[in-house]
Amino acid sequence: MSMVLKFLVGPLLFAATSAAVGIRGVVFKVGIIQAALPQGIVPFVFAKEYNLHAEIFNASVSLGLALAFPITILYYVILGA
Structure with missing residues (x-):
């Protein structure tokens, strides 16, 4: 359960913080990954x-x-990085 939260909450927190600070583009995509x-x-x-x-x-x-590899590839594909 904690790993699922890590893979979802970590990127969501980064996205929220990035929106507040104004981080966009490639830096945003790399940070999410x-x-x-x-x-x-x-x-x-x-x-x-x-x-x-x-x-x-x-x-x-x-x-x-073991879980990080497919999830990282999925984020990479979704973000188009």
Whole structure:
């Protein structure tokens, strides 16, 4: 559920902020695509370092990356970037 929200809410928040600030064009499109990308490996590194459920973070990072590829391509196609 949180990954779905990340892929939807991140770009929506960026779009709302961009509209308020006035960001348009290619910068807007790149920002939307970057907002949809997963967090990466940093949460796993911290979990491993502090012995806090590293297996769960590893699974979430892997799943997030697997979901990010098609979603990123979808945003790319929709935005025409």
